[in-house]
Amino acid sequence: MKWRDRLTALAIVAVWGFNFVVIKWGVSGIPPFLLGGLRFSAVVALAMFFVRRPAIPWRWLAMYGLSVGFFQFACLFTAIRVGMPPGLASIVQQSQALFTLLIALLWQKERFSGWQLAGLLIGGSGLWLIGGMGVADIPLLGFALTLLGAFAWALSNVVVRAIVRAGYQPDVMGMIVWSGLFPIAPFFLVAALIEADRIVWAEALTAKSLFSVGYLAVISTLFGYGQWSRLLSRHPANQVAPYALLVPFFAVLSSRLVFGERLSFWQLTGGTVLLFGLAINVLGPRLSALRRAAREGGGSAALGRE
Template sequence: MKSKDIAVALFVVLIWGVNFSAIKIGFETLPPILFSALRFAVVAIPAVFFVPFPKTSVFNVLGVGIFLGVLKFGLLFIAMKADASAGLSSLVLQAQVFFTIGLSVLLYKEAIGKHHAVGILIASIGFGFFFIESGENITALGLMMILAAAFCWAISNSIMKRMQGVNLLHFMVWVSLIPPTPLLIISYLTETTDPISLFMSSTIETWLALSYVSYISTLLAFALWGYLLKSYPAATVTPFALLIPVVGMITAALVLGERMAESEILGAGLIFLGLAVCVLGGRWFKAKVKVVQESL
């Protein structure tokens, strides 16, 4: 990867790591499905009246809108309300890395280099350390919902990967028009029949959290992520997401007071190492081959 694109990937990781704490703050006064509906409504309106429809199939817009906006975030937000901590949610959701790579190999016949395989293996071991002391931070139902959300995210990644020549900011604006209606209907049937009173009683912290989740985490970060997925193989891009739980747990510890165990710190170190092998392993291998060739 180019140095510029590595910086872009790390910027997205920072945004999404902080995002989980912002979501938890938003849940203090708004129920999860309603919060998710507002997240996308804020992005889409009034922007869709000024942004042209992206140069892609309407089915791509509908696909990402449903799998990312309705299913992924609906499942994630419900789980985070009562069944999973912010830090552990940021971890489990990164199962999307493995789902995305698997779909890319299956659908796009992408090859995985040896350094990718070794790096993902190391990061996966680190990923597992986070579960050692997770018993009080997630329920079985929460785990299943977040894993399902991760698979929906992987499907969305696969749809975005196949698009070429698409303005991704425009794309995300129109994608954001899809989720609000079904989410608002679900919220009305299952959460509240009087959303206006909840809006009026929400705190400034809730609206700040909603603004961050909408404009920074949804519009900006997903547009940048889509650019990276179009530019590089999934096995090169998606391992960066394994850093999200590191940022997520550090942020949750600082902002929400969630505890980081020694096993989680060790896991974070292994994730960093695995990511370094994934991103830089190809360069190391080429450099080693060059040194051997020059010595002969």
């Protein structure tokens, strides 16, 4: 990967990390479900006429859009609204990788590799440290909702696997934009039912709130996923995906700088263990492949000498 693409990858994960700070700004003025509806409305309005619809059935787009769009962000936005620290939320969200393994096992009968099992056990231990020892310093409801959001994200990952297994090759950007049609109505419907009397337009129409909607739609979604899709089209996924491990770093750093957020000892310890388990899950297979290639190369060289 060229340095330009490496810098692009770093810019993307920095944008996604700062996303958690922006969400906190957004939900401080706009109720969570209304914010979600505005975000996806903006994404669809700005990009639907410029991004081709992926050649997959509408039912798959609906499943993907409702899982990753509605359920994930409804939980995450609400979690941060009720007091979940943005930096810690970014760490707990990474448990999606563990949930993905479990859902794939139950739904698609996939088996764990040794690396995946190790990552699952280590990551689960980190999650237990946060929830069992570090949750006293954060709202329990916020922690639970963040976990539910991670579960919804994981469900969307398995939906994508099912789409690929069905013989389709969906474009990342097309999936993001066109699946965004489906969360809009649920977000606005729930907002009308439970948030209508809590909307204070003087707070919702501030520059910070409007910036939040624009950032979530244009910078985080259209720029972030657009450039991520471009990188995946130019490089193997195992070279691009590891950069996503840096999202919590940028989220914790930006939340510390903007809000003065500090993780407790157990939150920091649990978060480190969780991310270590995720790193094993992501990087372990790649290390095994490199070792096999090295052994095979060494064997070939030895045969050549003979």
